Amino acid sequence: MWQELWNDRVEVAAIILFGIGLTTLLLNRNLIRKIIGFSFMDSAIFLFLAAEGYIAGGTAPIRTFSSDGTMVNPIPAGLVLTGIVVSVSVTALMLALTVRLYQRYHTLDFDEICRLEREKRQDPPGKEGF
Amino acid sequence: MADLRRLFSLNSNDSSLDEALKRDLEEDQHPEDSPLSAREVSMHASAIRREEASMQRREEKAWVLSRRAYQVLSVLTALIIISVLLLNILDLPLFGEADNPTNNEVSARYLEYGLEEGGAVNLVADVILDYRAFDTLGESNVLFAAACTVILLLRRFSDAEQVHGMPEPLLLEEAPSDPLLMAAARLLVPVLLLFGCCIILNGHLGPGGGFAGGAVLGSGLILYLNAFGDQRASRVLTFRSFRILSASALMFYALSKAFSFFCGANGIPLDLPLGTPGSILSAGLILPLNMAVGLVVCCTVYAFFTLFRKGEI
Numbered sequence: 499m500w501q502e503l504w505n506d507r508v509e510v511a512a513i514i515l516f517g518i519g520l521t522t523l524l525l526n527r528n529l530i531r532k533i534i535g536f537s538f539m540d541s542a543i544f545l546f547l548a549a550e551g552y553i554a555g556g557t558a559p560i561r562t563f564s565s566d567g568t569m570v571n572p573i574p575a576g577l578v579l580t581g582i583v584v585s586v587s588v589t590a591l592m593l594a595l596t597v598r599l600y601q602r603y604h605t606l607d608f609d610e611i612c613r614l615e616r617e618k619r620q621d622p623p624g625k626e627g628f
Numbered sequence: 629m630a631d632l633r634r635l636f637s638l639n640s641n642d643s644s645l646d647e648a649l650k651r652d653l654e655e656d657q658h659p660e661d662s663p664l665s666a667r668e669v670s671m672h673a674s675a676i677r678r679e680e681a682s683m684q685r686r687e688e689k690a691w692v693l694s695r696r697a698y699q700v701l702s703v704l705t706a707l708i709i710i711s712v713l714l715l716n717i718l719d720l721p722l723f724g725e726a727d728n729p730t731n732n733e734v735s736a737r738y739l740e741y742g743l744e745e746g747g748a749v750n751l752v753a754d755v756i757l758d759y760r761a762f763d764t765l766g767e768s769n770v771l772f773a774a775a776c777t778v779i780l781l782l783r784r785f786s787d788a789e790q791v792h793g794m795p796e797p798l799l800l801e802e803a804p805s806d807p808l809l810m811a812a813a814r815l816l817v818p819v820l821l822l823f824g825c826c827i828i829l830n831g832h833l834g835p836g837g838g839f840a841g842g843a844v845l846g847s848g849l850i851l852y853l854n855a856f857g858d859q860r861a862s863r864v865l866t867f868r869s870f871r872i873l874s875a876s877a878l879m880f881y882a883l884s885k886a887f888s889f890f891c892g893a894n895g896i897p898l899d900l901p902l903g904t905p906g907s908i909l910s911a912g913l914i915l916p917l918n919m920a921v922g923l924v925v926c927c928t929v930y931a932f933f934t935l936f937r938k939g940e941i
Contacts, residue, residue: 499718502717502718503714505722506717506720506722513714514710517706517707517709520705520706520709521702521706524705525702549723551730551731552723553725553731554724554725554726559739559750559751559752560749560750560835561743561750562749562834562906568726569751572735572738572739572751573735573738575752576755576760579752579756579767579837580756580767582839583770583771583839583925584767584770587770587773590774590775590778590932591774591777593936594777594778594781594782595781597782598781598782
């Protein structure tokens, strides 16, 4: 088992990076750190996808680069390209939402924002039932 | 406690309250009763305070306990997910073998006939801008939509157009002009812009393409904005030119690929000038599409930076 895991070490590293990203996302209360956890998970997925296309002894899939014609699978490279652009877009959108959240609640702490929102919802009915 | 109840009765009748006060004053004359009533009051108040404090402590302990449980559960969940995925890696085919199921006839076709049918030496550019150009159109749309949404969220209007209810935005003060940064930018910005254009134009000949070149172009514009201030940078790229550039580049991409789909669906042979492989003017539509994608990415990257920094482009 350990021999196979060492053979697939790039994919194992991608999965461990994904786990680190997931833990960062779940355990941190600061919103910016949660977004950094998302970015970790994205990079892990790209590493995994790019590793799936590798052929041992192949060069980059550019005609003038290869001498004997064995080239790496070009399709995962295209998938990762699309994925990186989508990841950048989603990160920009999340950061814009974080800026607006900060303008509204004046805190970046996720638990604090939930607590303020809960109190705001509870206040109007709370005043009646004295 | 009877005198207390009388004192705090909800009877708003002044006379009865006066009577109650008089009775209490009379009772205050008797020394054996009055200290007891005062002590009872203070004991009652302190009992209420102690109960409130203990309830607060119980709430805090419950909060800390639930927070601890959440942390333990989340680490446990992450560990379970990692171990399940690692167990699945053992079932994957070996890394780097040429006869893996992912290296099937699709990629073989792309590798073999990519140069003939697409005309580009860079086969990945063939894949993303010729064989699978629809996916790249969707991706450019995602980038454009993200730029539009960030503009919606962060754009700061002038005071006359202030939307009712929108909170006062954060405005980062512009840093005073730094002569060291300006000297370095005078050297670097032309190089960066030239390098970005070179990456875009050589996208079909080597590694690079629209996305990488657009990112470098955007970085050059961001350095220009940082070094020379808002006034001069807004002369380079205004909001109107940003809108026109990105929308027209995306529209050009969509129309040219719609033309390809139309010809393919109706059986009309599409003879694009493929040129000699290895020269810049080759590969049919791949070079114009690279330029369109590069423009969209450059405008979007620059727009993200200026919107986060000062709320307008």
